[in-house]
Structures are given as structure tokens and as C-alpha cells.
Amino acid sequence: MTGKTAIVTGAARGIGLATTKLFLEEGRRVAMIDRDEPALMEAASGLDNVLPVVCDVSQPDQVAAMVAEVQKQFGQIDALVNNAGVADFGPIDETDFERWRRVMETNLDGVFLCSQACAPALKEAKGSIVNIASISGLRASTLRVAYGTSKAGVMHLTQQQAAEWGEFGVRANCICPGPVATKLAMAVHTQDIIDAYHDAIPLNRYGSEDEIGNVIVFLCSDKASYVTGQVIAVDGGFQSTGIGLPSLRV
Template sequence: MSEKVALVTGAARGIGLATTKLLIEQGWKVAMIDRDGPELTRAAKGINSAAPLTYDISIEDQVDEMMAEAIEKFGRLDAVVNNAGVADFGPIEETDFKRWRTIMDTNLDGVFLVSQAAIPHLKKTRGSLVNIGSISGLRASTLRVAYGTSKAAVIHMTKQQAAELGEYGIRANCVCPGPVRTKLAMAVHTQDIIDAYHDAIPLNRYGSEREIASVIAFLCSDDASYVTGQVIASDGGFDSTGVGLPALRK
């Protein structure tokens, strides 16, 4: 396991950073990718077996350079975690094409570009793609026409990857987090929003970054050697309840 190498995008914070730390605990080496260079440098400080690489995965030329540098650094690639994403929530009528493209450039195009660049290297190791979707890609919600659509597309892309790359031994799976207790979420979620989420989630709480990372790490590992084409909602049961659950509880 000590020779295995993962590439994690959006690794400077949140789920990406938590995944990086967990994989390293499990013996992996990690290429940490993020376009926020200063934050990435701070995040990687003191993390052994990691290499911080500053690239924007929405730009094709940068993705090619990123992959070349990662392979030069580590010599192989066993797993890719397509975690980088942007969120810009707003009413559907206020979502113009520029706003739409800002979301798609990273959330959808970036996943495609990184995956395509990784395929030749993953074929050599019979490796794993783990794409990060969202509960918003599984069920519609207000203010998420661009974000939710981008994540729904990632879910379908994952299935395409599983269908076509399985013959090479490459596995492709998608993790769809529900509400996660990140610093950003806690900064913008009012108490009313927090209470509403708790009411709607069967486990009555937000998830943690570490809990999402645990699912990702499993899918990267040999323990998931016969798991591909799957969409796993790590969401405390949020997707399973649909509508009406809060009312039923009262």
C-alpha cells in the first residue's frame, strides 16, 4: 500500500483535505491539487507523503501539466478523487449563462478533463476514479439549477466511465455528500436552516468531512475491488426520506 498514489483535487480544504489526510494515514502518497496556491501550501504544511500542486482543473492545458507533474513526482497513479467544485446558489431566473458556465467549468468540465488525463495511467495500475457528486444531483432543490445539474451530470459521467473503462480494470464510483459540517456551511447556515436540515435527515445531524472521506477512501481501496458504477449518498439518509418526514415526526 505504501507505493500507491492518489491524486485529489480541491485538496486545500474541506472534504478534499480530509480525504488527503485519511489516505495518507492508510499508507498512500497523495498529489494535492488546488487552484488556491497559498491555501494549498498552508494545508499541505507538515503532511508527509503529499505534494501540493497548484493548478486550475477547469483549464485543459493546466490539467495536462498537472498530470505530467504528478506522474513525474510519484511515477504512478492508482486513484483519482475528483473533488474540486464551486457552489454559486441563486434563483433560476437570475442564473445567466455566465453564472451557469462558471459552475460547469469546474464541476463538470474539470471532472471530465482530469479523468481523461488520468485514464492512461489508471490503465497501468487498474486504478480507481472517485467522483464527488452531491445530494443536489440526486434530488432537486431551490437555488441549485446550475449546481444540481452539474452534479447530476457527474453522476451520469461516472456510470459512463464504469461502463467503458471496466475492461481495463478501472473502477469508477460517485460519492454524493449530503449537508456537511464545514466551516463555510456553519458560517452561512442560519439556525433555522440547521434545524430544518436536522429535521429532514434521519440521523438528525450534518455529516463530517471525515465521514465523507471514509467512503471515498474505501472506494479507492482494494476493499472495493468489485464495486464500480455505483452512486453512494453519504447523507445521513437525507435522500431516502423524500418529502414529508419532518411533518410525520411531529
């Protein structure tokens, strides 16, 4: 055991669960946070050195209680991975304010609330924050007015954190995953979508949950001790192609 502790939100599945397991492999203790209690408990079963805590990151009182529980059980917080998020895709004209707020309160408010609550412990530990945004925050796409805007906000919030908390030794970075082969994505993506991503991504494939998790774990490690305020696309080169058509890439 390294003795170090990480909080991972949205840890019941996908990138959050993959990141949890990678942290455990390097000897960290992990507080697994999710609002889906059945899925969280199932994910945590059989894992050693984890603390599952049911928490809706959009609710300030729940976040405060969660952080207090982690500190009570683990004594310290060395890393915070703000991974919890919701995806909601639809035209601007069909996105009413309730729908907009539902996305913002988890994707952006949740990052703010968890970071703010963990800040004293992170300053004491000279710890690290990794916020999970999306390629959709780097460039606009149809049907993503709330989702993409929330992720763009996460990117700027990361830079604010790096600028203000750097003097305390806290590093803050942001990951922007491209298409990732999660169970959910594979269940809802049609073959046409899969083929289109294959053609548009220079590496010609989806990423894996572990590939995203490996970058997160690196940014939380001492090997990234001089890296802060960065927005890193982990996307197989998707961002580099801009709006260029794959057929013109020859």
C-alpha cells in the same frame, strides 16, 4: 508506505483535505491539487508524502501539466478523487449564462478533464476514480439550477466511465454528500437552516468531512474491488426521506 498514489482535487480544505489525511494514514502518497495557491501550500505544510500542485481543473492545459508533474514525481497514479467544485446558489431567472458556465466548467468539465488526463495511468494501474457529486444532483431543490445540474452530470459521467473503462480494470464510483459540517457551511448556514436539516435528516445531524472521506478511501481500496458504477449518498438518510415532511415521519 503502500507505494500507491492518489490525486485529490480541491485538496486545500474541507472534504478534499480530510480525504488527503485519511489516505496518508493508510500509507498512500497524495498529490494535493487546488487553484488557491496560498490555501494549498498552508494545507500541505507539515504533511509528509504529499505533492501540492496548483491547478485550475477547468483548464485543459493546466490539467495536462498537473498530471505530467504527478507522474514525474510519483511515477504512477492509482486513484483519482475529483472533489474540486464551486457552489453557486440562485434563482433560475437570475442565473445568466456566464454564471452557469462558471459552475459547469469546474464541477463537470473539471471531472471530465482530470479523468481523461489520468486515464492512461489509471488503466496501467487498474486504479479507481471517485467523483464527488452532491445530494443536490439526486433531487431538485430551489436555487440550485446550475449546481444541481452539474452534479447530476457528474453522476452520469461516473457511470459512463465505469461502463467504458471497466474492461481495463478501472473502477469509477460517485459520492453524493448530504449536508456536511464544513467551516464554510457553518459560517453561512443560519440557525433556521441548521434546525431544518436536523429535522429533515433521519440521523438528525450534519455529516463530518471525515465521514465522507472514509467512504472515498474505501472505494479506492482493494476492499471495494467489485464496486463500480455506483452512486452512493452519504447523507445521514436525507435521500431516503424524499419529499416527505419530517412531521409525518412518526
